[in-house]
Amino acid sequence: MKILARAALIAGALALCACAKTGADRFGNDVALGGNAANAGIIPGSANDPASAAYFQQSVGDRVLFAVDQSTLTPEGRATLQGQAQWLMTNSDYTAVIEGHADEQGTREYNLALGARRANSVQEYLISQGVASSRLRVVSYGKERPIEVCSTEACYAKNRRAVTVLAAGMS
Template sequence: MSKITTGLVLGVALLATAGCAKKRDANTIPPAPSETGPVNPGEGDSDTVAAPINEQFRREVSSDTVHFAFDQYDIDPEARAILDSQAQWLNSHPNTRITIEGHCDERGTREYNLALGDRRANAAKNYLASRGISPARITTISYGKERPIALGSDDASWAQNRRAVTIVIS
Protein backbone atom coordinates (compact mmCIF):
# COMPACT_ATOMS: atom_id res chain seq x y z
CA MET A 1 0.00 0.00 0.00
CA SER A 2 2.84 2.41 0.76
CA LYS A 3 4.29 1.95 -2.76
CA ILE A 4 0.98 2.99 -4.30
CA THR A 5 0.71 6.01 -2.00
CA THR A 6 4.29 7.03 -2.75
CA GLY A 7 3.67 6.63 -6.47
CA LEU A 8 0.52 8.75 -6.30
CA VAL A 9 2.27 11.47 -4.32
CA LEU A 10 5.16 11.54 -6.81
CA GLY A 11 2.73 11.62 -9.74
CA VAL A 12 0.76 14.52 -8.27
CA ALA A 13 4.01 16.38 -7.50
CA LEU A 14 5.21 15.86 -11.08
CA LEU A 15 1.95 17.18 -12.50
CA ALA A 16 2.03 20.16 -10.16
CA THR A 17 5.57 21.15 -11.12
CA ALA A 18 4.90 20.62 -14.83
CA GLY A 19 2.05 23.10 -14.57
CA CYS A 20 4.42 25.63 -13.01
CA ALA A 21 6.91 25.56 -15.87
CA LYS A 22 7.76 29.10 -16.89
CA LYS A 23 6.09 29.99 -20.13
CA ARG A 24 7.42 32.73 -22.38
CA ASP A 25 5.22 35.76 -21.98
CA ALA A 26 4.76 37.82 -25.13
CA ASN A 27 5.07 40.90 -22.91
CA THR A 28 8.66 40.10 -21.88
CA ILE A 29 9.99 41.47 -25.16
CA PRO A 30 9.43 45.21 -25.33
CA PRO A 31 7.34 46.43 -28.23
CA ALA A 32 9.11 47.94 -31.21
CA PRO A 33 9.16 51.71 -31.27
CA SER A 34 6.82 53.27 -33.76
CA GLU A 35 8.37 53.51 -37.19
CA THR A 36 6.68 56.84 -37.62
CA GLY A 37 7.04 59.69 -35.20
CA PRO A 38 4.94 62.79 -34.99
CA VAL A 39 4.81 65.18 -37.91
CA ASN A 40 7.27 68.03 -37.55
CA PRO A 41 5.17 71.10 -38.39
CA GLY A 42 6.68 74.14 -39.96
CA GLU A 43 9.33 72.35 -41.99
CA GLY A 44 9.31 72.37 -45.75
CA ASP A 45 7.22 74.61 -47.97
CA SER A 46 3.44 74.77 -47.88
CA ASP A 47 3.10 72.72 -51.08
CA THR A 48 4.53 69.60 -49.50
CA VAL A 49 2.98 67.43 -46.86
CA ALA A 50 5.31 67.03 -43.87
CA ALA A 51 6.60 63.46 -43.63
CA PRO A 52 6.76 61.70 -40.28
CA ILE A 53 9.91 62.81 -38.53
CA ASN A 54 11.46 59.33 -38.42
CA GLU A 55 11.03 58.93 -42.18
CA GLN A 56 12.59 62.34 -42.68
CA PHE A 57 15.53 61.30 -40.49
CA ARG A 58 16.04 58.10 -42.47
CA ARG A 59 15.97 60.01 -45.77
CA GLU A 60 18.39 62.73 -44.67
CA VAL A 61 21.12 60.77 -42.87
CA SER A 62 23.53 58.37 -44.51
CA SER A 63 22.00 55.47 -42.52
CA ASP A 64 20.00 54.86 -39.37
CA THR A 65 22.05 51.72 -38.66
CA VAL A 66 25.64 51.05 -37.66
CA HIS A 67 27.06 47.53 -37.77
CA PHE A 68 29.55 45.81 -35.50
CA ALA A 69 32.09 43.03 -35.79
CA PHE A 70 31.49 39.72 -34.02
CA ASP A 71 31.45 40.15 -30.23
CA GLN A 72 32.42 43.84 -30.55
CA TYR A 73 30.84 47.15 -29.64
CA ASP A 74 33.53 49.62 -30.70
CA ILE A 75 32.72 52.39 -33.16
CA ASP A 76 34.77 51.82 -36.32
CA PRO A 77 35.42 54.45 -39.05
CA GLU A 78 32.33 53.46 -41.05
CA ALA A 79 30.14 53.72 -37.95
CA ARG A 80 31.72 57.10 -37.10
CA ALA A 81 30.75 58.45 -40.54
CA ILE A 82 27.15 57.26 -40.09
CA LEU A 83 26.91 58.65 -36.56
CA ASP A 84 28.47 61.96 -37.67
CA SER A 85 25.68 62.28 -40.24
CA GLN A 86 23.11 61.51 -37.52
CA ALA A 87 24.71 64.05 -35.16
CA GLN A 88 24.56 66.72 -37.84
CA TRP A 89 20.85 66.02 -38.41
CA LEU A 90 20.13 65.96 -34.67
CA ASN A 91 21.96 69.27 -34.19
CA SER A 92 19.68 70.83 -36.80
CA HIS A 93 16.61 69.37 -35.02
CA PRO A 94 17.37 70.28 -31.37
CA ASN A 95 13.99 69.24 -29.96
CA THR A 96 14.11 65.75 -31.42
CA ARG A 97 14.57 62.73 -29.15
CA ILE A 98 15.88 59.34 -30.25
CA THR A 99 16.10 55.76 -29.07
CA ILE A 100 19.09 53.65 -30.03
CA GLU A 101 18.35 49.93 -30.25
CA GLY A 102 21.18 47.46 -29.69
CA HIS A 103 20.97 44.13 -31.52
CA CYS A 104 23.06 40.95 -31.77
CA ASP A 105 23.21 37.83 -33.90
CA GLU A 106 21.73 34.54 -32.73
CA ARG A 107 24.92 33.13 -31.26
CA GLY A 108 25.41 33.27 -27.50
CA THR A 109 22.99 33.18 -24.60
CA ARG A 110 20.05 35.52 -24.30
CA GLU A 111 21.61 37.23 -21.28
CA TYR A 112 24.99 37.69 -22.96
CA ASN A 113 23.39 39.15 -26.09
CA LEU A 114 21.19 41.52 -24.09
CA ALA A 115 24.33 42.85 -22.37
CA LEU A 116 26.22 43.11 -25.67
CA GLY A 117 23.28 44.87 -27.33
CA ASP A 118 23.25 47.32 -24.43
CA ARG A 119 26.98 48.03 -24.88
CA ARG A 120 26.42 48.60 -28.62
CA ALA A 121 23.53 51.01 -28.08
CA ASN A 122 25.49 52.89 -25.41
CA ALA A 123 28.60 53.07 -27.60
CA ALA A 124 26.50 54.80 -30.28
CA LYS A 125 24.91 57.05 -27.65
CA ASN A 126 28.29 58.02 -26.20
CA TYR A 127 29.64 58.80 -29.66
CA LEU A 128 26.67 61.06 -30.44
CA ALA A 129 27.13 62.75 -27.04
CA SER A 130 30.78 63.37 -27.90
CA ARG A 131 29.50 65.16 -31.02
CA GLY A 132 27.39 67.58 -28.99
CA ILE A 133 24.07 65.74 -28.73
CA SER A 134 22.65 65.94 -25.21
CA PRO A 135 22.52 62.48 -23.62
CA ALA A 136 19.14 63.50 -22.17
CA ARG A 137 17.74 63.33 -25.73
CA ILE A 138 18.91 59.75 -26.20
CA THR A 139 17.46 56.58 -24.70
CA THR A 140 18.84 53.12 -25.32
CA ILE A 141 17.33 49.67 -25.33
CA SER A 142 18.82 46.26 -26.01
CA TYR A 143 16.91 43.60 -27.86
CA GLY A 144 19.85 41.19 -27.86
CA LYS A 145 19.13 38.46 -30.39
CA GLU A 146 15.34 38.77 -30.10
CA ARG A 147 14.74 40.90 -33.23
CA PRO A 148 16.89 39.75 -36.13
CA ILE A 149 16.44 41.38 -39.53
CA ALA A 150 18.13 38.49 -41.33
CA LEU A 151 16.92 35.03 -40.40
CA GLY A 152 19.75 32.91 -41.82
CA SER A 153 22.38 31.16 -39.74
CA ASP A 154 25.38 32.23 -41.81
CA ASP A 155 28.04 34.95 -41.73
CA ALA A 156 26.09 37.35 -43.96
CA SER A 157 22.95 37.12 -41.83
CA TRP A 158 24.85 37.38 -38.57
CA ALA A 159 26.66 40.50 -39.85
CA GLN A 160 23.33 42.21 -40.63
CA ASN A 161 21.98 41.43 -37.17
CA ARG A 162 24.96 42.89 -35.25
CA ARG A 163 23.76 46.49 -35.22
CA ALA A 164 22.60 49.62 -33.44
CA VAL A 165 19.57 51.34 -34.97
CA THR A 166 18.60 54.95 -34.32
CA ILE A 167 14.87 55.63 -34.17
CA VAL A 168 13.47 59.15 -33.92
CA ILE A 169 10.70 59.15 -31.32
CA SER A 170 9.73 62.86 -31.18
Protein backbone atom coordinates (compact mmCIF):
# COMPACT_ATOMS: atom_id res chain seq x y z
CA MET A 1 0.00 0.00 0.00
CA LYS A 2 2.76 2.36 -1.01
CA ILE A 3 0.26 4.75 -2.51
CA LEU A 4 -1.67 5.13 0.72
CA ALA A 5 1.53 5.71 2.64
CA ARG A 6 2.59 8.33 0.13
CA ALA A 7 -0.80 10.01 0.30
CA ALA A 8 -0.45 10.22 4.07
CA LEU A 9 2.95 11.85 3.68
CA ILE A 10 1.58 14.37 1.24
CA ALA A 11 -1.33 15.10 3.50
CA GLY A 12 1.20 15.73 6.25
CA ALA A 13 3.27 17.98 4.01
CA LEU A 14 0.19 19.95 3.00
CA ALA A 15 -0.70 20.36 6.65
CA LEU A 16 2.71 21.92 7.21
CA CYS A 17 2.25 24.20 4.21
CA ALA A 18 -1.02 25.33 5.67
CA CYS A 19 0.80 26.48 8.77
CA ALA A 20 1.78 29.88 7.45
CA LYS A 21 0.02 31.43 10.34
CA THR A 22 0.90 29.46 13.41
CA GLY A 23 0.93 29.98 17.11
CA ALA A 24 1.78 27.91 20.10
CA ASP A 25 -0.94 25.91 21.75
CA ARG A 26 -1.06 25.44 25.49
CA PHE A 27 1.39 22.57 25.19
CA GLY A 28 3.88 24.67 23.27
CA ASN A 29 3.26 22.95 19.97
CA ASP A 30 2.73 24.92 16.82
CA VAL A 31 -0.80 24.77 15.57
CA ALA A 32 -2.45 26.33 12.59
CA LEU A 33 -4.41 29.46 13.32
CA GLY A 34 -7.52 29.60 11.27
CA GLY A 35 -8.10 32.67 9.13
CA ASN A 36 -11.56 33.12 10.59
CA ALA A 37 -13.68 31.93 13.41
CA ALA A 38 -15.30 29.23 11.31
CA ASN A 39 -11.97 27.49 11.00
CA ALA A 40 -11.29 27.45 14.69
CA GLY A 41 -10.69 23.94 15.94
CA ILE A 42 -9.84 22.54 12.52
CA ILE A 43 -6.81 20.33 12.64
CA PRO A 44 -5.05 20.47 9.28
CA GLY A 45 -4.96 17.11 7.55
CA SER A 46 -7.79 15.76 9.67
CA ALA A 47 -11.20 14.80 8.37
CA ASN A 48 -12.66 18.21 9.20
CA ASP A 49 -10.04 20.03 7.12
CA PRO A 50 -11.78 20.31 3.74
CA ALA A 51 -8.42 20.31 1.97
CA SER A 52 -7.33 17.03 3.48
CA ALA A 53 -7.18 13.58 1.99
CA ALA A 54 -9.13 12.38 5.01
CA TYR A 55 -11.93 14.84 4.24
CA PHE A 56 -11.95 13.66 0.62
CA GLN A 57 -12.20 10.07 1.75
CA GLN A 58 -14.88 10.56 4.39
CA SER A 59 -16.93 13.57 3.37
CA VAL A 60 -16.65 13.71 -0.40
CA GLY A 61 -16.59 9.93 -0.71
CA ASP A 62 -13.62 8.24 -2.33
CA ARG A 63 -15.42 5.27 -3.88
CA VAL A 64 -18.23 4.24 -6.15
CA LEU A 65 -19.83 0.80 -6.32
CA PHE A 66 -20.86 -1.30 -9.31
CA ALA A 67 -23.41 -3.98 -10.12
CA VAL A 68 -22.27 -7.53 -10.90
CA ASP A 69 -20.05 -7.59 -14.01
CA GLN A 70 -20.87 -3.93 -14.70
CA SER A 71 -18.65 -0.93 -15.16
CA THR A 72 -21.51 1.50 -15.79
CA LEU A 73 -21.79 4.26 -13.20
CA THR A 74 -24.94 4.35 -11.07
CA PRO A 75 -26.72 7.69 -10.37
CA GLU A 76 -25.27 7.60 -6.84
CA GLY A 77 -21.86 6.91 -8.29
CA ARG A 78 -22.12 9.90 -10.63
CA ALA A 79 -23.14 12.15 -7.73
CA THR A 80 -20.11 11.02 -5.72
CA LEU A 81 -17.84 11.59 -8.70
CA GLN A 82 -19.22 15.09 -9.24
CA GLY A 83 -18.14 15.82 -5.67
CA GLN A 84 -14.75 14.26 -6.31
CA ALA A 85 -14.29 16.32 -9.46
CA GLN A 86 -15.14 19.57 -7.66
CA TRP A 87 -12.81 18.70 -4.82
CA LEU A 88 -9.97 17.77 -7.16
CA MET A 89 -10.39 21.03 -9.09
CA THR A 90 -10.30 23.00 -5.82
CA ASN A 91 -7.35 21.06 -4.45
CA SER A 92 -5.15 21.07 -7.49
CA ASP A 93 -2.00 19.90 -5.70
CA TYR A 94 -3.29 16.36 -5.67
CA THR A 95 -3.14 13.72 -8.30
CA ALA A 96 -5.10 10.52 -7.97
CA VAL A 97 -4.82 6.85 -8.76
CA ILE A 98 -8.18 5.25 -9.43
CA GLU A 99 -8.18 1.65 -8.25
CA GLY A 100 -10.67 -0.71 -9.86
CA HIS A 101 -11.73 -3.81 -7.92
CA ALA A 102 -13.95 -6.83 -8.40
CA ASP A 103 -15.63 -9.31 -6.08
CA GLU A 104 -14.26 -12.85 -5.79
CA GLN A 105 -16.91 -14.32 -8.11
CA GLY A 106 -14.84 -14.58 -11.24
CA THR A 107 -11.46 -15.73 -12.50
CA ARG A 108 -8.35 -13.79 -11.60
CA GLU A 109 -7.71 -12.67 -15.18
CA TYR A 110 -11.27 -11.62 -15.97
CA ASN A 111 -11.53 -9.69 -12.71
CA LEU A 112 -8.33 -7.80 -13.48
CA ALA A 113 -9.79 -6.71 -16.80
CA LEU A 114 -13.14 -5.90 -15.17
CA GLY A 115 -11.44 -3.78 -12.50
CA ALA A 116 -9.69 -1.86 -15.26
CA ARG A 117 -13.01 -1.16 -16.94
CA ARG A 118 -14.42 0.20 -13.67
CA ALA A 119 -11.40 2.38 -12.97
CA ASN A 120 -11.61 3.69 -16.51
CA SER A 121 -15.30 4.58 -16.14
CA VAL A 122 -14.43 6.70 -13.14
CA GLN A 123 -11.47 8.29 -14.87
CA GLU A 124 -13.52 9.22 -17.92
CA TYR A 125 -16.29 10.68 -15.78
CA LEU A 126 -13.88 12.80 -13.73
CA ILE A 127 -12.30 14.08 -16.94
CA SER A 128 -15.76 14.89 -18.31
CA GLN A 129 -16.33 16.95 -15.17
CA GLY A 130 -13.22 19.02 -15.80
CA VAL A 131 -10.39 17.20 -14.00
CA ALA A 132 -7.21 17.25 -16.08
CA SER A 133 -6.46 13.77 -17.42
CA SER A 134 -2.78 14.27 -16.53
CA ARG A 135 -3.75 14.18 -12.84
CA LEU A 136 -5.41 10.75 -13.04
CA ARG A 137 -4.00 7.26 -13.38
CA VAL A 138 -5.80 3.95 -13.19
CA VAL A 139 -4.87 0.58 -11.80
CA SER A 140 -6.84 -2.63 -11.42
CA TYR A 141 -6.50 -4.98 -8.50
CA GLY A 142 -9.10 -7.43 -9.80
CA LYS A 143 -10.11 -9.58 -6.83
CA GLU A 144 -6.74 -9.26 -5.10
CA ARG A 145 -7.69 -6.64 -2.51
CA PRO A 146 -11.22 -7.12 -1.18
CA ILE A 147 -12.20 -4.63 1.51
CA GLU A 148 -14.83 -6.98 2.94
CA VAL A 149 -13.91 -10.59 3.45
CA CYS A 150 -17.19 -12.47 3.74
CA SER A 151 -18.42 -14.58 0.85
CA THR A 152 -21.93 -13.18 0.50
CA GLU A 153 -23.48 -10.49 -1.66
CA ALA A 154 -23.33 -8.03 1.28
CA CYS A 155 -19.53 -8.12 1.01
CA TYR A 156 -19.35 -8.57 -2.75
CA ALA A 157 -21.38 -5.38 -3.25
CA LYS A 158 -18.77 -3.37 -1.33
CA ASN A 159 -15.87 -5.05 -3.10
CA ARG A 160 -17.14 -4.19 -6.60
CA ARG A 161 -15.71 -0.71 -6.35
CA ALA A 162 -13.49 1.95 -7.79
CA VAL A 163 -11.59 3.97 -5.22
CA THR A 164 -10.01 7.34 -5.95
CA VAL A 165 -6.77 7.33 -3.97
CA LEU A 166 -5.08 10.70 -3.63
CA ALA A 167 -1.41 10.60 -4.43
CA ALA A 168 1.68 12.67 -5.21
CA GLY A 169 1.52 16.20 -6.53
CA MET A 170 1.66 17.36 -10.11
CA SER A 171 4.11 15.39 -12.15
